[in-house]
Amino acid sequence: xxxxxxxxxxxxxxxxxxxxxxxxxxxxxxxxxxxxxxxxxxxxxxxxxxxxxxxxxxxxxxxxxxxxxxxxxxxxxxxxxxxxxxxxxxxxxxxxxxxxxxxxxxxxxxxxxxxxxxxxxxxxxxxxxxxxxxxxxxxxxxxxxxxxxxxxxxxxxxxxxxxxxxxxxxxxxxxxxxxxxxxxxxxxxxxxxxxxxxxxxxxxxxxxxxxxxxxxxxxxxxxxxxxxxxxxxxxxxxxxxxxxxxxxxxxxxxxxxxxxxxxxxxxxxxxxxxxxxxxxxxxxxxxxxxxxxxxxxxxxxxxxxxxxxxxxxxxxxxxxxxxxxxxxxxxxxxxxxxxxxxxxxxxxxxxxxxxxxxxxxxxxxxxxxxxx
Numbered sequence: 001x002x003x004x005x006x007x008x009x010x011x012x013x014x015x016x017x018x019x020x021x022x023x024x025x026x027x028x029x030x031x032x033x034x035x036x037x038x039x040x041x042x043x044x045x046x047x048x049x050x051x052x053x054x055x056x057x058x059x060x061x062x063x064x065x066x067x068x069x070x071x072x073x074x075x076x077x078x079x080x081x082x083x084x085x086x087x088x089x090x091x092x093x094x095x096x097x098x099x100x101x102x103x104x105x106x107x108x109x110x111x112x113x114x115x116x117x118x119x120x121x122x123x124x125x126x127x128x129x130x131x132x133x134x135x136x137x138x139x140x141x142x143x144x145x146x147x148x149x150x151x152x153x154x155x156x157x158x159x160x161x162x163x164x165x166x167x168x169x170x171x172x173x174x175x176x177x178x179x180x181x182x183x184x185x186x187x188x189x190x191x192x193x194x195x196x197x198x199x200x201x202x203x204x205x206x207x208x209x210x211x212x213x214x215x216x217x218x219x220x221x222x223x224x225x226x227x228x229x230x231x232x233x234x235x236x237x238x239x240x241x242x243x244x245x246x247x248x249x250x251x252x253x254x255x256x257x258x259x260x261x262x263x264x265x266x267x268x269x270x271x272x273x274x275x276x277x278x279x280x281x282x283x284x285x286x287x288x289x290x291x292x293x294x295x296x297x298x299x300x301x302x303x304x305x306x307x308x309x310x311x312x313x314x315x316x317x318x319x320x321x322x323x324x325x326x327x328x329x330x331x332x333x334x335x336x337x338x339x340x341x342x343x344x345x346x347x348x349x350x351x352x353x354x355x356x357x358x359x360x361x362x363x364x365x366x367x368x369x370x371x372x
Contacts, residue, residue: 005258007331008038010250011045012258044076045257046246049265051075054082084238089230097226098219105222108173112209113184114149114166117159119202135196135203142192142205149192149207158202170212177201184208251331252323289350296350299357315349322352 027033058078060069120127150165187208250256289297304314
């Protein structure tokens, strides 16, 4: 075992590996960050070990942004795909979601607008003033009916939309910069803003063509979207339960896996829960104690006699109680106690018995009173 390690979720994690991982888990406190890092390392190890047990082989995939999975990420995905199953949502479930959330399934209000963009020739205030003056002259020409908006846009606009008469098409809320959108929202269909509007792109002459009110989308149009959302939510919940069960099973065995400093699974990892069924470990215990800790051997014999059990049976019952009740801190302390033992199984049993049979030493705090 490693020189310094802790046990989290049934996985023995070297302190050096935990120190590296904690950088990826900022928390409100150092203890919170350590716990999150240890939990992440433990779950990753348990999932990868499960992939090995299942004999899975997964090829890394790419997402829509072109990012490729690591081989380990691919194996984790393969485990969850293999082990996590959900029932597809029914049409009745989809209908309930549709009826309970009408605002989610409503097409947004749209507006059709056009603009003429006049860009300043350079970044000087003089160029900016000249661009504004050109925009004001364009508005005056439109008000006088000298030409149509589309004709003027084709002649003056510095935007590519000039080719289509300045049309910006159908716009959703948020499609335009706020200063332009605010002015268009204040116009009535067919109106042209009486003043040019400045944005980071230049000066705009704006026209609102029409508004299209938002509409409720029919169920048939959104059913597939609702079904995908329900499936995603159900799969996430099922995967969370699966991972929690995997960790609970590992904790029930004490130390299911031991990691190396580089994050690999150590060959021959001790599984302390397995010792409960190992008659040899229990039978070796009394003679081992008599040779190494006569006082504890005596206490074990006396305690076993008091309840009419053989020492080995008493030891196994004590270990069973420990496995059922111990938290990560107690498992960490147990591993530390057995780290350098020639027989870790017996050393662990002895440590559990010592905590059960040997009274804890009392500690006292000396308070030094200072005269006022």
